[in-house]
Amino acid sequence: MKFLHLPFAALLGLALTACNSGPTAEPPVASQTPATQAPAAAKVTSKRLLFFGNSLTAGYGVEPEQAFPALIGDKIDSLKLGYEVINAGLSGETTAGGRSRVGWILRQPVDVFVLELGGNDGLRGLPLTATRANLQGIIDTVRRRSPKAQIVLAGMQIPPNLGQAYARDFKAVYQEIATKNKLVLIPFLLEGVGGDRKLNQPDGIHPTPTGHRIVARTVWAVLQPVLK
Template identity: 40%
Template sequence: MAAFSGVWSRVSYGGRAIARKARSGILGPLAGVALLAAAPVTAQDTAQDTARNTAGDAARTRILALGDSLTQGYGLAPEDGLVPQLQAWLEARGHDVRIINGGVSGDTTAGGLARVEWSLSDDVDAMIVALGGNDVLRGLDPAQTRANLDGILKAGAGRDLPMMLVGLPAAGNFGAVYKAEFEAIFPELAAKHDTLLVPSIFAGLGDPSDPTALRGLMQDDGIHPNAQGVTRIVKALGPEVEALILRAEADPAG
């Protein structure tokens, strides 16, 4: 039995929290990690968080992390979320950087597209885009996911921002064609917009075929990574973000 089968979670659908069963067959052992959330974070919450994170950081490289519950840090103490851990990792390596938490639990690529313009405040120097998992969870048309992500990246390109696109795998539950179409989105859009590419945000968690090993990296819901799991993700993701920082520092005017 896969690591995350048989777990009931609450998913935000247009503001309604709907209980559904998250089975390993929906997205596979890793693709569903951290994409569900018990309660959505509102756009207002994210705007306020952005304002708090950017205040007083004039000397820093500011990177917007546009994502879902994994980016938001669902179920974790504030210091254990992806954004705080990533920033601490980068600062420990000497980077003067501020990662702005643009994560909204349960968000799809459509939600990201709807809020990217106002999320990209004038003092943002670069952007990480980590969306798409909830699109797969809901079985949304990959063509629409592609269009939404394309729109998000166009918004960043319109501001001449260095960007990094973070992908994830899709399981074969919707068929081989769906899986291939979805997974092709990330490398193709990264090439189109000349962004850095991380093929899978879950690569740092290890072998997805070993549910026993993964269990120790999950919260009690079996879906979201615990603090140790996030640390593993950050260890793999951090060097890629360093490359993004180099791009931003090479063109500080944006």
């Protein structure tokens, strides 16, 4: 197993086009050398698992190896499941930003795509119609670029600061999207962690290393059957 964490600076540069709320055209896919001309050593033998999300995936405030995608990678390595794990988390990312950069991220096909976005939309009170459309746009792009990929959607919840109705409808978006697209759903990424001061950093949003270990267990319970 090989774990890759895309540098923050590189992701930030890619996300500069994400300032607009609408979708942008995908960059053209670079032409590939025919397989007959590629050296044998260049052949990819492992599958690719990509985590695509915001600061929760990126591991804001903790060391890269303490973030839940790296912990999942350690588990995969110990079980010799043969996946290359890629962390494409970007702090501050919204669903609109993710929709803008997902085409670039998927220049190479993936086998499993974990989608963790929407939390920043909810905290900013963005219209749920836009969040729903952006998540659908990301899913459509994944299926266009990697038709055989299994997509896992990480559900998110927000506190009722913006009203009970908004918080309820926000939570429901993930179940709706998962049902519509027949996705594997993690009901709530921060189950057992969200709202617990001991498991979160002083901002009350981002998990501590201990919190990330709990998140990793939550994710692994859903992801393990997908990887077998």
